[in-house]
Amino acid sequence: MRRMTARPANAHQARLLRLLRDGGPNSRAQLGDQVDLSRSKLAVEVDRLLETGLVVADGLAASRGGRRSHNIRLAPGMRFLGVDIGATSIDVAVTNAELEVLGHLNHPMDVREGPVAVFEQVLVMAAKLKVSGLAEEFDGAGIGVPGPVRFPEGVPVAPPIMPGWDGFPVREALSQELGCPVMVDNDVNLMAMGEQHAGVARSVDDFLCVKIGTGIGCGIVVGGDVYRGTTGSAGDIGHIQAVPEGRACACGNKGCLEAYFSGAALARDAEEAARSGASPELAGRLETSGRLTAVDVAAAAAAGDTAALDLIRAGGNHVGQVIAGLVSFFNPGLVVIGGGVTGLGHTLLASIRTQVYKQSLPLATGNLPIVLGELGPAAGVTGAARLISDHLFSPV
Amino acid sequence: MRRMTARPANAHQARLLRLLRDGGPNSRAQLGDQVDLSRSKLAVEVDRLLETGLVVADGLAASRGGRRSHNIRLAPGMRFLGVDIGATSIDVAVTNAELEVLGHLNHPMDVREGPVAVFEQVLVMAAKLKVSGLAEEFDGAGIGVPGPVRFPEGVPVAPPIMPGWDGFPVREALSQELGCPVMVDNDVNLMAMGEQHAGVARSVDDFLCVKIGTGIGCGIVVGGDVYRGTTGSAGDIGHIQAVPEGRACACGNKGCLEAYFSGAALARDAEEAARSGASPELAGRLETSGRLTAVDVAAAAAAGDTAALDLIRAGGNHVGQVIAGLVSFFNPGLVVIGGGVTGLGHTLLASIRTQVYKQSLPLATGNLPIVLGELGPAAGVTGAARLISDHLFSPV
Numbered sequence: 155m156r157r158m159t160a161r162p163a164n165a166h167q168a169r170l171l172r173l174l175r176d177g178g179p180n181s182r183a184q185l186g187d188q189v190d191l192s193r194s195k196l197a198v199e200v201d202r203l204l205e206t207g208l209v210v211a212d213g214l215a216a217s218r219g220g221r222r223s224h225n226i227r228l229a230p231g232m233r234f235l236g237v238d239i240g241a242t243s244i245d246v247a248v249t250n251a252e253l254e255v256l257g258h259l260n261h262p263m264d265v266r267e268g269p270v271a272v273f274e275q276v277l278v279m280a281a282k283l284k285v286s287g288l289a290e291e292f293d294g295a296g297i298g299v300p301g302p303v304r305f306p307e308g309v310p311v312a313p314p315i316m317p318g319w320d321g322f323p324v325r326e327a328l329s330q331e332l333g334c335p336v337m338v339d340n341d342v343n344l345m346a347m348g349e350q351h352a353g354v355a356r357s358v359d360d361f362l363c364v365k366i367g368t369g370i371g372c373g374i375v376v377g378g379d380v381y382r383g384t385t386g387s388a389g390d391i392g393h394i395q396a397v398p399e400g401r402a403c404a405c406g407n408k409g410c411l412e413a414y415f416s417g418a419a420l421a422r423d424a425e426e427a428a429r430s431g432a433s434p435e436l437a438g439r440l441e442t443s444g445r446l447t448a449v450d451v452a453a454a455a456a457a458g459d460t461a462a463l464d465l466i467r468a469g470g471n472h473v474g475q476v477i478a479g480l481v482s483f484f485n486p487g488l489v490v491i492g493g494g495v496t497g498l499g500h501t502l503l504a505s506i507r508t509q510v511y512k513q514s515l516p517l518a519t520g521n522l523p524i525v526l527g528e529l530g531p532a533a534g535v536t537g538a539a540r541l542i543s544d545h546l547f548s549p550v
Numbered sequence: 551m552r553r554m555t556a557r558p559a560n561a562h563q564a565r566l567l568r569l570l571r572d573g574g575p576n577s578r579a580q581l582g583d584q585v586d587l588s589r590s591k592l593a594v595e596v597d598r599l600l601e602t603g604l605v606v607a608d609g610l611a612a613s614r615g616g617r618r619s620h621n622i623r624l625a626p627g628m629r630f631l632g633v634d635i636g637a638t639s640i641d642v643a644v645t646n647a648e649l650e651v652l653g654h655l656n657h658p659m660d661v662r663e664g665p666v667a668v669f670e671q672v673l674v675m676a677a678k679l680k681v682s683g684l685a686e687e688f689d690g691a692g693i694g695v696p697g698p699v700r701f702p703e704g705v706p707v708a709p710p711i712m713p714g715w716d717g718f719p720v721r722e723a724l725s726q727e728l729g730c731p732v733m734v735d736n737d738v739n740l741m742a743m744g745e746q747h748a749g750v751a752r753s754v755d756d757f758l759c760v761k762i763g764t765g766i767g768c769g770i771v772v773g774g775d776v777y778r779g780t781t782g783s784a785g786d787i788g789h790i791q792a793v794p795e796g797r798a799c800a801c802g803n804k805g806c807l808e809a810y811f812s813g814a815a816l817a818r819d820a821e822e823a824a825r826s827g828a829s830p831e832l833a834g835r836l837e838t839s840g841r842l843t844a845v846d847v848a849a850a851a852a853a854g855d856t857a858a859l860d861l862i863r864a865g866g867n868h869v870g871q872v873i874a875g876l877v878s879f880f881n882p883g884l885v886v887i888g889g890g891v892t893g894l895g896h897t898l899l900a901s902i903r904t905q906v907y908k909q910s911l912p913l914a915t916g917n918l919p920i921v922l923g924e925l926g927p928a929a930g931v932t933g934a935a936r937l938i939s940d941h942l943f944s945p946v
Contacts, residue, residue: 302913312913360780372879376772383881384756387913394875395909397794407909476875479790483768483876485779513791513803517698517708517783 160206161550166191166199171208171228171547176351178252179212179227200226208232228252233288234542235295235332237276238341238534241265241315241368241417244272246279247535248288253351253543255532257288265300268318269327277331292334294546296538297324298341300369302387308338311386314405315369337541341365342389343380344537345492345527346373351540353528354490361488362480363527364391366473366495368417372480391480392416396472411476415469417448417494423465424451433461452497466498470505477506477524478513485518492527499526556602557946562587562595567604567624567943572747574648575608575623596622604628624648629684630938631691631728633672634737634930637661637711637764637813640668642675643931644684649747649939651928653684661696664714665723673727688730690942692934693720694737696765698783704734707782710801711765733937737761738785739776740933741888741923742769747936749924750886757884758876759923760787762869762891764813768876787876788812792868807872811865813844813890819861820847829857848893862894866901873902873920874909881914888923895922 162168169189174180186196203209204226212227228251236255238245242265247258259279263272276297283289301313308325310316329336346363349355355363355375363373372389374381382388392412393405400409413419424446428436435454440446454462477489489510491503507524514522527533558564565585570576582592599605600622608623624647632651634641638661643654655675659668679685697709704721706712725732742759745751751759751771759769768785770777778784788808789801796805809815820842824832831850836842850858873885885906887899903920910918923929 360777374879376777381756381772383914384883384918385881385913385916387911388879388881390878390881390911390914391875393909393911394878395871398871405911475791475794479787479872479875480879482786482790483770483784483879485781485784485786487780513789515783515786515789515801517781518779518786520781522780 160208162208162547163202164199164549166195167203168547168549170199170203172544174209174226174228175252175543175547179225181225185226231290232293233291234539235280235283235289235292235334236535236538236542237280237295238298238344238531238538239265239272239276239300240341240534241300244275244279245531245535246276246283247532247539248283248292249536249539251543253536253539255536257283257286258532258535259283260531265316266318269322269324273324273328273331276328280332292332294335294337294542295328295332296344296541296543297328297336297338298344298534298538299324299338300341300367300371302385302390303338303340305339305382305386308336310338335542335546337545339380339538339541340371340373340382340386340389341534342371342373343382344373344535344541345533346375346380346490346537347540348529348533348535348537349490349492349527350375350378350537352536353533354525355488358488360484360486361490362477362484362486363490363492364473364477365493366416366491367493370412370416370473370493374484391476394476394479396476411472414472415495420448420451420465420469420495421446424454424462427461427465433459435459436462448495448497452499455498455501463501466501467505469495469498470502471509474506474509475513478510481510481514481518481522486522489522489524490527491524492529492533496526496530556604558604558943559598560595560945562591563599564943564945566595566599568940570605570622570624571648571939571943575621577621581622627686628689629687630935631676631679631685631688631730632931632934633676633691633693634740634927634934635661635668635672635693635695636737636930637696640671640675641927641931642672642679643928643935644679644688645932645935647939649932649935651932653679653682654928654931655679656927661712662714665718665720669720669724669727672724676728688728690731690733690938691724691728692740692937692939693724693732693734694740694930694934695720695734696737696763696767698781698786699734699736701735701778701782704732706734731938731942733941735776735934735937736767736769736778736782736785737930738767738769739778740769740931740937741929742771742776742886742933743936744925744929744931744933745886745888745923746771746774746933748932749929750921751884754884756880756882757886758873758880758882759886759888760869760873761889762812762887763889766808766812766869766889770880787872790872790875792872807868810868811891816844816847816861816865816891817842820850820858823857823861829855831855832858844891844893848895851894851897859897862897863901865891865894866898867905870902870905871909874906877906877910877914877918882918885918885920886923887920888925888929892922892926 212225232251236247243262310319324338342365370392372391393410396411397409401413403410403413427433428440439450608621628647632643706715720734738761766788768787789806792807793805797809799806799809823829824836835846
């Protein structure tokens with residue numbers, strides 16, 4: 155399988171490629187129903203796409219009366235690389251053209267080791283996926299990083315938890331190393347795109363995807379597209395004030411949401427509960443492993459530890475209070491909660507829901523589902539593949 | 551002048567009409583530079599628009615070398631009615647096709663008198679504008695109401711400060727009375743559209759327009775278009791929690807922004823300051839007129855009254871704190887402050903700015919202007935005319 159070099163020549167071809175990506179193989183007749191093209195014009199565009207190799211014929215379609223038409227599908231050898239760089243680990247996956255994850259690797263790594271070390275690791279993981287036979291080459295790669303990104307250039311800007319990354323030309327450097335087109339975005343935006351493509355947000359146009367990991371961020375989808383804001387920092391809700399004159403935050407302000415609830419804050423509070431004697435369960439776990447994470451808090455809560463349950467409820471109240479404000483402001487059709495802390499499960503979700511349904515206006519919450527993400531760690535890499543495919547399936 | 555009955559036949563014609571509305575009379579050559587049409591196709595579309603009477607020839611354009619082309623412009627007799635129904639007053643204006651306000655009337659009226667009484671008054675005011683010779687007929691009307699609207703149907707939904715309006719078919723009823731197409735929207739969205747068309751937000755794609763009147767609301771513009779949310783309640787920020795466990799609000803919750811700062815809250819706090827002896831200036835004004843409004847607080851502050859200045863600063867702090875969260879979330883390119891309370895001027899603006907620049911992340915505020923609206927009461931009626939013209943200048 156050689157790498158695809160063709161790109162759609164016009165908006166009709168781009169739309170056909172995206173329909174095949176999102177809906178899978180389809181007949182010409184049914185594609186025709188979905189695009190605003192005459193039968194003859196549709197035939198011209200499909201034939202041109204067949205010539206480029208971006209799509210291939212794929213057996214006969216079910217009859218709709220008259221002559222049976224051939225199914226077409228995206229080239230079966232097309233491969234995208236999805237990379238999701240978190241604060242403490244790296245996910246790398248390979249997908250086919252329909253963005254199905256064919257292989258997925260995870261490696262713990264601190265993003266503070268800097269871009270050179272992190273991308274060396276990414277390249278090692280990408281090479282492993284190739285060796286396993288899942289891809290010969292990559293047709294494109296999407297990369298998520300845990301901080302704001304100047305989107306057109308693919309460069310992180312002033313990322314608070316990523317010292318050493320400010321201004322690093324991620325897109326250019328990775329594109330050179332991988333030998334394929336690369337797009338870069340904030341990790342939270344990619345989680346939103348992943349849940350939109352294959353998860354709980356399918357067919358929802360306007361929604362929020364709140365990622366609670368080491369930090370907290372929010373992907374904003376408006377009319378089906380990610381909204382990134384004027385300087386790429388939209389959705390940076392971790393430093394919204396949750397408690398006036400509250401706890402000191404690493405950003406220099408007081409009472410920020412992240413100072414009260416995030417993977418980092420939860421670990422700190424859990425260790426405090428372990429040491430103070432409030433939680434025997436957490437104390438035991440701290441003695442065993444030397445540190446505590448959200449996973450420990452989830453396990454302690456599942457074992458009925460009151461202090462752990464209280465930590466989850468308090469965190470859910472704080473994040474729920476901020477989300478309540480965002481719901482009043484944005485009136486979304488869905489709120490998705492994702493990220494590492496979702497291991498805290500329904501106790502967390504219940505606290506968040508309570509705050510939102512209590513504080514937001516009934517008109518905004520009447521039909522508002524607040525749910526956990528469906529895809530887990532696959533959301534980010536699927537979104538990354540979606541990002542690069544959106545780019546490649548756009549008119550040149 | 552007879553009423554326009556034609557509508558653009560396709561997206562190209564719609565775009566040409568909007569360009570002429572927003573930029574005024576123009577030459578075919580310069581219009582051609584702005585639309586993606588070949589010279590011959592452009593000529594066809596312009597000729598068709600001339601045939602409908604929606605546009606007319608308007609003298610010779612400046613030469614760009616070669617044969618001089620004719621300017622074209624929107625029909626000079628085209629008239630839009632812009633209606634802005636506030637909580638305590640009604641603004642009605644007539645505009646030309648370029649949305650310039652030709653005549654503007656204001657009438658104090660309590661929206662709680664209900665839709666029948668309010669629209670009787672609107673019709674009286676519209677008739678006055680006709681009698682004055684500014685319009686023979688209206689080609690369309692835009693209506694703003696101070697509450698959420700189910701936009702496609704033009705029906706207010708569960709409007710907290712508008713008892714008696716829930717479900718009233720504003721669009722249908724007004725369209726019948728006025729004999730022209732009508733569109734209905736929330737008043738805050740129209741203020742945003744007005745400032746975008748002719749005010750401080752010209753050429754800004756993503757911005758927030760915070761209206762502080764009797765209540766508080768926020769117009770959200772994304773990519774040049776108003777974002778209304780899933781059920782039409784987007785921007786309803788008056789009930790975002792400003793103070794945890796704070797003052798009781800009319801909505802039943804505690805600590806809502808509107809309980810701390812809005813025209814109504816300010817009047818209440820000012821009367822309190824007058825009665826308690828904290829403000830001799832406000833006490834004098836209360837004795838004279840029997841009640842206090844934002845206008846009195848502004849005058850007292852201008853006279854150096856400390857209690858009045860404190861009220862403005864405290865209000866600005868509360869609204870600034872909520873806006874700070876929205877700025878972190880939405881990363882807008884501009885924040886416009888409008889509505890009756892803007893009479894409080896730069897003292898208010900300074901408090902809002904202080905909170906936002908202190909609390910939001912530097913990346914979101916680095917190039918963020920926070921400014922007062924430019925159009926005052928003309929913003930709403932201009933936005934109303936823009937709303938109906940957007941509808942009429944859309945392909946049928």
